[in-house]
Structure formats: structure tokens, C-alpha cells
Amino acid sequence: MPQPIRVLLIDDEPDxxxxxxxxxxxxGYQVALATTGTDALTHIARQAPDVIFLDIVxxxxxxxATLKRLRASNVMTPVVLxxxxxxxxxELIEFQALxxxxxxxxxxxxxxxxxxxxxxxxxxxxxSL
Amino acid sequence: MCHVQCVTRKxxxxxxxxxxxxxxxTIAAFFSALLLIPLASWAASADDAARTTIIxxxxxxAFLLGLILFRFSQRSSKGQYHVATPTDASGTPDGVxxxxxxxxxxxxxxxxxxxxxxxxxxVARAVSELVSQSVEQRVTQARQEFTQRxxxxxxxxxxxxxxxERKYQQTLTEKKQTxxxxxxxxxxxxxxxxxxxxxxxxxxxxxxxxVKQQARIGxxxxxxxxxxxxxxxxxxxxQGEREIVVSASQDSTKKVLRASNAVVTDEHGxxxxxxxxxxxxxxxxxxxxxxxxxxxxxxxxxRTPLIAMRHALSILIDQVAGPxxxxxQKFLEISQxxxxxxxxxxxxxxxxSKLEAKKMELRNASMAIGAVISSVCESVSAWAASKRVTxxxxxxxxxxEVSADAARIAQVLTNLVGNAIKFTPENGQVTVEAKLTxxxxxxxxxxxDTGVGIDKENLPKLFNKFxxxxxxxxxxxxxxxxxxxxxxxIVELHQGRIWAESDAQQGxxxxxxxxxxxxxxx
Numbered sequence: 001m002p003q004p005i006r007v008l009l010i011d012d013e014p015d016x017x018x019x020x021x022x023x024x025x026x027x028g029y030q031v032a033l034a035t036t037g038t039d040a041l042t043h044i045a046r047q048a049p050d051v052i053f054l055d056i057v058x059x060x061x062x063x064x065a066t067l068k069r070l071r072a073s074n075v076m077t078p079v080v081l082x083x084x085x086x087x088x089x090x091e092l093i094e095f096q097a098l099x100x101x102x103x104x105x106x107x108x109x110x111x112x113x114x115x116x117x118x119x120x121x122x123x124x125x126x127x128s129l
Numbered sequence: 130m131c132h133v134q135c136v137t138r139k140x141x142x143x144x145x146x147x148x149x150x151x152x153x154x155t156i157a158a159f160f161s162a163l164l165l166i167p168l169a170s171w172a173a174s175a176d177d178a179a180r181t182t183i184i185x186x187x188x189x190x191a192f193l194l195g196l197i198l199f200r201f202s203q204r205s206s207k208g209q210y211h212v213a214t215p216t217d218a219s220g221t222p223d224g225v226x227x228x229x230x231x232x233x234x235x236x237x238x239x240x241x242x243x244x245x246x247x248x249x250x251x252v253a254r255a256v257s258e259l260v261s262q263s264v265e266q267r268v269t270q271a272r273q274e275f276t277q278r279x280x281x282x283x284x285x286x287x288x289x290x291x292x293x294e295r296k297y298q299q300t301l302t303e304k305k306q307t308x309x310x311x312x313x314x315x316x317x318x319x320x321x322x323x324x325x326x327x328x329x330x331x332x333x334x335x336x337x338x339x340v341k342q343q344a345r346i347g348x349x350x351x352x353x354x355x356x357x358x359x360x361x362x363x364x365x366x367x368q369g370e371r372e373i374v375v376s377a378s379q380d381s382t383k384k385v386l387r388a389s390n391a392v393v394t395d396e397h398g399x400x401x402x403x404x405x406x407x408x409x410x411x412x413x414x415x416x417x418x419x420x421x422x423x424x425x426x427x428x429x430x431x432r433t434p435l436i437a438m439r440h441a442l443s444i445l446i447d448q449v450a451g452p453x454x455x456x457x458q459k460f461l462e463i464s465q466x467x468x469x470x471x472x473x474x475x476x477x478x479x480x481x482s483k484l485e486a487k488k489m490e491l492r493n494a495s496m497a498i499g500a501v502i503s504s505v506c507e508s509v510s511a512w513a514a515s516k517r518v519t520x521x522x523x524x525x526x527x528x529x530e531v532s533a534d535a536a537r538i539a540q541v542l543t544n545l546v547g548n549a550i551k552f553t554p555e556n557g558q559v560t561v562e563a564k565l566t567x568x569x570x571x572x573x574x575x576x577x578d579t580g581v582g583i584d585k586e587n588l589p590k591l592f593n594k595f596x597x598x599x600x601x602x603x604x605x606x607x608x609x610x611x612x613x614x615x616x617x618x619i620v621e622l623h624q625g626r627i628w629a630e631s632d633a634q635q636g637x638x639x640x641x642x643x644x645x646x647x648x649x650x651x
Binding site for chain 1: 429
């Protein structure tokens with residue numbers, strides 16, 4: 001039996017985390033949750049996930065700061081940004097510079113979530129396996 | 130009738146006479162006696178030559194006598210009176226008075242004075258009095274007339290003068306009022322001539338631009354101002370509004386001014402200057418910023434709970450969390466549908482707020498309109514089929530690609546096609562068409578339906594927010610009333626135009642245009 005894919009969800013909204021993680025678990029993924037950037041960094045240091053879903057808007061350490069810290073710690077795990085508002089392209093430039101594997105609009109259906117997840121996993125490349 | 134000429138002072142008569150008839154008879158007898166002498170000499174002479182001489186002298190004397198008689202009889206019978214006045218030492222008369230009418234009174238006077246020289250002098254004096262009175266009367270009358278006329282002229286002059294004064298005062302008051310109004314209005318007012326020299330500016334303008342009027346009048350407005358936007362404001366001949374940012378002279382803060390320009394023309398249509406009305410919209414812009422931030426914050430806060438609900442519901446409906454009964458399924462679907470509606474409303478509101486704040490960025494790329502139309506039609510096909518409405522497309526061959534944000538254009542098309550399906554009865558037809566405009570410079574996309582159409586008076590209102598002009602079925606709860614307003618903003622953001630056409634009962638046709646990408650048009 002292959003190792004389940006480890007997904008880390010970072011969001012300050014527990015309800016969103018719970019529903020999505022329930023669904024992801026039902027789909028066979030191994031899900032870890034973090035409600036703050038700091039929690040996420042601690043978790044990643046302990047066990048690196050295969051893909052990270054990162055909320056942009058969070059109190060204290062926001063998505064951009066978290067991503068910067070990750071990249072600074074040489075964590076090159078694919079990161080998918082979670083957005084609520086339709087971000088303008090210019091707002092994502094800084095994230096893109098740090099390397100992102102995709103963007104998921106949180107109101108989109110879970111089917112779309114699945115597609116984005118799969119495409120992010122493909123972007124990992126052989127070196128990070 | 131006046132017989133007095135050139136009389137300017139009291140006249141002293143010096144010559145006046147009348148020969149009475151008795152004296153005249155004596156003179157006539159004397160001359161008749163003289164005639165007898167040559168006649169007697171003629172009778173005594175025998176010499177012919179002497180006789181001839183005597184006859185000739187007799188005839189001459191007789192002639193003279195006749196002449197005198199004739200002259201005196203003429204003067205006395207006419208009864209004329211003659212007065213002459215001397216002016217200088219030589220005694221040459223400078224005035225003559227002849228007045229037949231005065232004669233009876235004179236004669237009466239003369240007879241009363243019984244001919245003595247002293248009395249004659251009195252007569253003369255009286256005549257002179259009479260004449261001078263008459264003259265004086267006339268002179269006085271003339272003087273009075275003259276004075277009256279002069280007074281009249283003076284009065285007219287004074288009236289004109291006071292009218293002028295009133296007019297001047299009125300103009301002065303009006304000018305003061307205008308100045309007071311201009312000075313009291315909060316908006317800055319700058320008037321420049323065609324050369325860009327300041328003709329007038331009020332104190333609000335001084336304050337807003339941080340300059341003093343006295344230092345500016347007659348000088349180019351921007352002699353010392355470095356703001357290029359201001360330069361363009363003054364030099365731009367176009368009318369209308371624009372916003373300019375100026376630095377306050379005292380501190381480093383920037384002011385946002387809205388300048389409304391109007392070109393001033395004379396009655397011949399020549400440009401004589403420009404009036405700019407400046408208002409400080411710094412606060413307004415700050416509020417806009419705050420509003421924009423607020424909207425962005427609220428949008429996040431509004432969407433977050435909806436997202437959690439949405440995913441939770443979909444887990445239930447998809448039976449990921451276990452089986453649900455048919456009834457449970459029905460109510461879960463009602464919840465989901467209304468949640469979608471609420472999400473759509475929030476999304477539309479936020480989109481619109483972003484568009485109106487000019488915060489929407491386009492991801493422009495070369496786009497094939499055919500592909501966008503196909504994908505939109507495909508996404509609504511299930512819904513159209515459920516309503517038994519046919520959606521067909523008509524694409525002109527060889528359409529060039531346009532530079533546009535495909536996702537936003539799809540949003541517009543989805544809205545138009547969705548509306549068309551919504552307002553088309555069963556077995557109706559929705560046609561999406563794309564072609565080039567007549568001049569070949571724009572792409573024209575239209576969505577036509579076979580619904581009830583839209584009243585002419587409602588057409589302009591269609592693109593207003595929350596405007597619903599058509600009847601829709603009670604079961605149809607989709608639509609936020611913002612779709613067309615958003616579509617309009619998106620199309621205009623692409624420098625295109627959107628409008629609606631409709632004939633009553635002939636269905637409606639919504640059209641929008643997109644400028645062709647010059648690079649892909651070739």
C-alpha cells in the first residue's frame with residue numbers, strides 16, 4: 001500500500017480546515033492542520049508534507065511572511081495559495097517570486113480543489129520526491 | 130412789423146420835421162411870383178437868344194418847384210415817421226426806425242405839444258421811449274427764451290449725469306457682489322487668457338494652489354509652479370474634469386484637486402480664455418481609499434463563513450459523511466442553492482466595488498472570441514436544455530484575436546447568455562453572434578433572444594445597479610441585479626461599448642464591442 005499523500009492546510013479559519021480536511025481524508029489523503037504560520041513552521045520542521053495549502057490573509061504572520069520563512073528555511077514543498085477575494089494579478093507577484101504551485105479560490109468546489117492538488121503534486125518534480 | 134433796425138441803446142432823435150400846409154402855401158406863392166419875373170423879362174426882350182435862355186430857366190425853376198411840391202405832398206400823405214440814431218462823432222446813423230402804426234399816437238402827442246422845439250424834443254423822447262420799450266420787450270423775451278432753453282439743457286444734462294452715476298453705482302455694486310460671491314465660494318476659481326496668463330483668481334484658488342493673487346495677475350499661471358499636471362490643466366484646451374495632485378507649499382502633504390475646465394468664448398466663438406474651478410477632493414480620495422479597504426476587508430469576512438458552509442453542505446450532499454434521505458437531500462439542496470445565490474451577490478458586489486474604484490486589473494492576453502463563446506455556451510447548455518431553450522452561435526469566418534481578459538469577457542457573456550435564457554420562454558431561441566463592425570476596427574458580440582423584449586424607456590436603465598426590468602418566473606431565483614452593471618464596467622474597462630436593443634415582443638439583443646488588438650489584427 002503506497003504511502004498516503006501528506007497535505008498541510010494552513011488557515012486561520014477552523015471551520016474551513018475541518019470541512020476540507022474531512023473531505024480530503026475521505027479521499028485518502030493524510031491531512032495536517034495549522035491555524036497560524038508559526039504552527040505551520042513547527043509542523044513542517046517535524047514532518048515535511050507533500051503539498052501545502054496556504055491562506056494569504058491571516059493575523060500576525062500572514063501567508064507571504066510564512067512563505068518567505070519556508071523558502072528561507074529551504075523548504076521547497078509545492079505551495080498552493082488559498083484566496084477568498086479575487087486577487088489582482090499584481091497582488092500575487094511577490095508570491096510568484098517565491099515560487100507557488102497554484103492558486104485555489106476557497107469558494108470553488110471541492111472538485112476543483114482536487115484538480116489543483118493533483119496539478120501541484122505533479123509540479124514537485126523528481127528531485128523533491 | 131418792426132421798423133427799427135440795429136437799435137442797441139436808448140435812442141435820441143436828432144432830426145424830425147413836418148411842414149404844415151399853411152407854410153407850404155406861402156412857399157408855393159413865393160415861387161409862383163418868381164416865375165413872373167423871367168416871363169416879364171421875356172416880354173421886354175427882343176433878342177431871340179435871350180428869350181431862349183429865359184424860357185429855359187423858367188422851365189427849370191418850374192420843374193424844381195414841381196419836384197418840391199411832389200415830394201412834400203408824398204411824405205405828408207403817407208404820414209411815415211422816420212427816426213435815425215447816430216453812433217459816432219461823424220453822425221452816421223446806425224439805426225433807423227420807421228413805424229407807420231405809431232404815427233397816430235405821435236401826431237396826437239405833437240398836436241398836444243403845439244409845435245414848440247422843446248415840445249418836439251419831448252415828442253422825440255417819447256417816441257424814443259416807445260421804441261426802446263418795444264425793443265427792450267423783445268430783447269427780454271429773447272433772453273427769457275434763451276434762459277429757459279439753457280435751463281432745459283442743464284436739466285437734461287443733469288438727468289443724464291445722474292443716470293450715468295446710478296448706472297456706475299449699480300455696476301460697482303454688482304461687481305462687488307460678484308467679487309464677494311467669488312471670494313466666498315469654497316471652490317478655487319482661476320481665469321486665464323489664451324496665453325495662459327492669470328486674469329483672475331479667488332482666494333480659495335490662492336489657498337489651494339498656495340500662491341498669492343497679486344503675484345500672479347498678468348503672469349503665466351505656472352511661472353513658478355512645477356506641477357506638470359497643472360501645466361497640462363491650463364494648456365489643455367479640452368473641457369471637462371480631471372484630477373490633479375499638487376504639493377502643498379508649506380509641508381510635504383499632497384493635495385488632490387479636481388479641476389473642471391471650461392473654455393470661454395466670445396460671441397463669435399473665439400477662445401478668449403479658460404475658467405478652471407478647483408475643488409479640494411483630498412478628503413474624498415482618502416475616504417475612497419478607506420472605503421476600498423473596508424470593502425476588501427468585508428469581502429474577506431463575508432466570504433469566509435460562506436465558504437465553510439458551502440464545503441460542509443457539499444460534503445453532506447455528496448454523501449461523503451454518510452447517506453442522507455431523499456427529503457434531507459432536498460433541503461440540503463435548497464440551502465446550497467441559496468448559499469450560491471448569496472455568494473454570487475457578494476461576489477458581484479465586490480466585483481462592482483472594485484470596478485467602480487478602478488481597482489480591477491485585467492489579465493489581458495490574445496484571446497479568440499470563438500473559444501470564449503463556446504465555453505460559455507457549454508457551461509449553460511444543461512440549464513438551457515432544462516428550459517427547452519436552444520442556444521446557437523454564429524461566428525463570422527476568420528475573426529481575428531483580440532487582446533482581452535478572457536475570464537472577464539466570459540463573465541460578461543455568461544451574464545448576457547444567462548439573462549437571455551432566463552427571459553426566453555420555452556422553445557425559444559438564444560443566438561450568440563460575433564462579427565467585425567462595419568469599419569472592421571472592432572469586434573461586435575451580440576446575444577439575441579426571442580423573449581418578450583424590453584420597453585424602449587427601460588433600455589437605458591438596464592445597466593443600472595439592481596435594475597430588473599423584465600418579468601421572470603417565480604422559480605427562477607438566480608440573478609443579483611448587478612450582472613449588467615458589472616458587464617458594462619468590464620466592457621468599458623476594455624475600451625468597448627455595451628448597449629441593448631429591443632422591439633416590443635421581438636425579443637432583446639445585447640451587444641458589446643471590443644477593440645481589435647492591433648498586433649493580431651494584421
